[in-house]
Amino acid sequence: MKSAARHLPFPRRSRRPAWAGRNYTLLTSAAVVTSLGSNGALIAAAFAVLETGGDSGDVGLVAAARTLPLVLFLLVGGAVADRLPRHRVMVAANSLNCVSQGAFAVLVLAGHAQLWQMMLLSALGGTGQAFFSPAAEGMLLSSVTAEQASRAFAMFRMAMQGAGLGGAALGGAMVAVIGPGWVLAADAVAFAVAGTFRWFLDVSHVPPREAGGGLLADLREGWHEFAGRPWLWSIVVQFSIANAVVAAAQGVYGPLVARDHLGGAAPWGMALAFFGGGTVAGALLMSRWKPRRLLLAGTLGVFPLALPSAALAVPASIGLLCAVMFVTGVTLEVFGVSWMTALHQEIPEHKLSRVAAYDWFGSVAMVPLATALAGPAESAFGRPAALWGCAVLVVVVTGLVLCVPEVRNLRRWTKPVTGGTGTKSSGPEAARLSADPERPVGGHG
Incomplete structure (x- = not known):
């Protein structure tokens, strides 16, 4: 047997x-x-x-x-x-x-x-x-x-x-x-x-690229795809500013605050570790939670990005700072996953990399300028005032993005059918979204 x-x-x-x-x-x-x-x-x-x-x-x-x-x-x-x-x-x-x-x-x-x-x-x-x-x-x-x-x-x-x-x-x-x-x-x-x-x-699932008019034509086409979607360019502009001020706050001022008030590099490293732990927890949360209004949920999750700058401005105790960093990591991942999902469902497959390039460009373009100006800003206004300024800028640009109708109203697609970058939606929900006058300009691939 x-x-x-x-x-x-x-x-x-x-x-x-x-x-x-x-x-x-x-x-x-x-x-x-x-x-x-x-x-x-x-x-x-x-x-x-x-x-x-x-x-x-x-x-x-x-x-x-x-x-x-x-x-x-x-x-x-x-x-x-x-x-x-x-x-x-x-x-x-x-x-x-x-x-x-x-x-x-x-x-x-x-x-x-x-x-x-x-x-x-x-x-x-x-x-x-x-x-x-x-x-x-x-x-x-x-x-x-x-x-x-x-x-x-x-x-x-x-x-x-x-x-x-x-x-x-x-x-x-x-x-x-x-x-x-x-x-x-x-x-x-x-x-x-x-x-x-x-x-x-394996790239056999990717349709062959059609012959285009050259690299400049591809760049122009990518720009039209980017500029024609208000939800896309408004969030990229938001993060070009938010990433820059956060880089200044946490990359320049954070170690100085840690040295002067928190006990040195070890506590600051612990705070950064709590932020990293929060991002892991946030990703785990988003593996279960699927908000219908993708970008509304994601953008609301950006507001806590102002909290670490505010905590450093006070300055808060190391325990409170670690808690703030953890919460910020969680909510930032809510945005990150929602953003990737929105790109996946809205951008045609053959334009994904060009749109991703504009996203990356917006994320890093202003960081060198912000870190270079961090020192002069501290000299001119003082470190606490500069940190409060960073916090206020994050709140202001995030609030402005919520004024964009497409950011508030873009919804997750349901009821899958085949097409575009993967599996997309059909039925009454999709028909209503397609007829919505506030939908972003452009097709869905």
């Missing part, structure tokens, strides 16, 4: 949900690997500069060297990713990041790293990121169907946020034990592994 039972054709259970197909699984796995490496590498790069005798200004120069090409090439990267197979663009960008981080590691380990070399290699890394990010977002958005989009994006973001937390903690420990050069080398290996995963992505 034992022998016979051993050969019975028992069905095998898949360890992954039915909606988590090959592409989604590969994309998530690769993203976790690169998030682990990159979050540690950010710490390692700063300490590599300091170990060569640099100061905080030199650390800022290396960071700026990465950000500048990211801003300059994002829109071109989006157009390229919609013109070429996205997974090939991702692999090429990962290869560039692997080579640049590997060279950075070799220079640091050899003890010959100079500031201009570190800036150049960081700029190469930023260039790779500019081409990678729009392609990756477009690939992810096209990897799931509409009825499972919210859960899929929530699980993806939860994996990313968890990997980011682990990568920062592990990277900091590794820098202390074995030095920044080896952490940078580990990041180069992570890019190589992730690029290998992405090489095996």
Whole structure:
């Protein structure tokens, strides 16, 4: 009986949900690997500069060297990713990041790293990121169907946020034990592994791209898609301001407040860890909760982004600051998942990367300016006033976005039918939405 039972054709259970197909699984796995490496590498790069005798200004120069090409090439990267197979663009960008981080590691380990070399290699890394990010977002958005989009994006973001937390903690420990050069080398290996995963992505479901009028024509078409949807450009403008002031508050003022009032770097690191924990909890929440009015729920979740700046302005105790950071992380993920779901259901598949490029561009374009002006603003108005100003700006721009009818009224699609980027809705709900005069301009793919 034992022998016979051993050969019975028992069905095998898949360890992954039915909606988590090959592409989604590969994309998530690769993203976790690169998030682990990159979050540690950010710490390692700063300490590599300091170990060569640099100061905080030199650390800022290396960071700026990465950000500048990211801003300059994002829109071109989006157009390229919609013109070429996205997974090939991702692999090429990962290869560039692997080579640049590997060279950075070799220079640091050899003890010959100079500031201009570190800036150049960081700029190469930023260039790779500019081409990678729009392609990756477009690939992810096209990897799931509409009825499972919210859960899929929530699980993806939860994996990313968890990997980011682990990568920062592990990277900091590794820098202390074995030095920044080896952490940078580990990041180069992570890019190589992730690029290998992405090489095996299946793009057979993506329709062949029609011959267009060239790169400039693609950029113009992407601009029309972006500018023709008030909900889209208004939220991107909102976050260009919100991200900038939050970067100034938490990137510049936060460590200073921690040094002067909270007990130094360790409490500030704990507050940031609570924020990361909140993002994981928020992603878990959004894997279950599916608000009908996507962008209304998401935008309401942005208001708490003002709380950390206000808590630093007081300044609040470390316990209260950690609680504020946790709540902010939760509500920000409500926005993040809702935003990705809205893009998935509203943007035609062949324009996803160009729209993602405008989204990324808006997210990072004003950050260097805001961090550069943080010091002069503190000198002119004082640190508490500058922090209160950051909090007020977040509230004001978020309130203005709620004045846009499309933001308040855009609804999740239901009753799936096939078409566009995945599975979309039909029936009375879809008919009513299509007839709504407040719907964004443009088709649904």
